[in-house]
Amino acid sequence: MATIGYAELPIPGGGDGPTVPGHLAELAEAIDPHLWQHVTDLADRNTRFSAAPVWTVAVAANGTTWVKTSTDNVWATLWEPLQDWQSLTLATGYEAGQTLPEGRIHNGQVHLRGTIQRIDGQLISANGTKLATVPTAMIPDQIARYAAPSSMTGDAMVGACRMEVYSPDQDANAIGGRGSVVVWSQDGEQDAGTAGLAWVDISGNYWLD
Numbered sequence: 726m727a728t729i730g731y732a733e734l735p736i737p738g739g740g741d742g743p744t745v746p747g748h749l750a751e752l753a754e755a756i757d758p759h760l761w762q763h764v765t766d767l768a769d770r771n772t773r774f775s776a777a778p779v780w781t782v783a784v785a786a787n788g789t790t791w792v793k794t795s796t797d798n799v800w801a802t803l804w805e806p807l808q809d810w811q812s813l814t815l816a817t818g819y820e821a822g823q824t825l826p827e828g829r830i831h832n833g834q835v836h837l838r839g840t841i842q843r844i845d846g847q848l849i850s851a852n853g854t855k856l857a858t859v860p861t862a863m864i865p866d867q868i869a870r871y872a873a874p875s876s877m878t879g880d881a882m883v884g885a886c887r888m889e890v891y892s893p894d895q896d897a898n899a900i901g902g903r904g905s906v907v908v909w910s911q912d913g914e915q916d917a918g919t920a921g922l923a924w925v926d927i928s929g930n931y932w933l934d
Contacts, residue, residue: 761790771798807831813839813857813906813927820844822924826856828863835863835890836930837906848921851875851886851910855901856925859890864904867892869931873908875922886910886922888929 729736734755737748762783764770770783770791775798783800784790791800810827822840829836841856843849849856869890889907891899900907908925 770800802832805832810838811860811863813837813859815841815857816855816901818844819856822926824926826927828859830863830933833933834930835859835865835869835933838928840924840926842924848923849908849925850921851908851925853900853907853909855905855907856927857906858901858904859906861904863890863933865890865892865931866894866934868895871929871931873925873927873929875908875910875925886925888927890931 727736728734735748735751737752758778758781760782762774762777762781764773764783764785766785766787767789770785774781774783774793776796777793779793779796781793782790782803783793787806789805790803792803793799794801808829808831810825810829813826813828815821815826819841820843822842824839826839826841827837837859869892871888873886873888875886887909889905889909891901891903891905891907893903895903899905906927908922908927910922
């Protein structure tokens with residue numbers, strides 16, 4: 726039987742007349758891996774196509790598009806819609822400031838935004854203070870660190886903050902535990918209540934892996 730095209734699809738010839746149905750089935754099987762498979766969602770994709778060949782493309786109802794890169798049900802995400810922002814769980818004694826503390830995942834990264842302040846209006850000691858906890862899906866594989874802006878109350882060093890988000894393998898005695906968002910500064914010790922931060926902007930991003 727002859728083949729045609731880059732996919733080398735089998736094409737029945739003139740002498741294949743008596744077995745055309747079988748050849749058509751063979752052609753359909755050859756075409757199938759090259760089609761964009763339609764799925765409802767990620768769970769449906771994994772249920773129906775975990776054993777599909779490499780290079781299989783699946784498209785979910787919301788437009789999320791994956792291509793299979795391994796026979797071990799490993800897929801690369803070609804496109805996915807932005808997730809909705811999710812609220813963070815604020816630490817006891819803290820509240821949202823001018824903007825809501827939220828996060829979302831996109832392309833393997835967590836993006837956080839929003840400001841956090843103390844409920845009692847006092848200054849925040851930036852010497853390892855837990856401000857919030859991220860949702861479980863946003864907890865990184867290893868501790869994540871990034872710089873974040875904050876209020877600058879007299880001392881510029883206090884306003885230079887480092888944020889940490891603790892990972893599953895973080896020491897059990899780490900501040901606030903897994904998924905905690907903790908703020909540090911160059912000089913975070915409070916001095917008779919005159920040092921510290923009026924608020925912290927947690928805006929920043931980090932990789933999940």
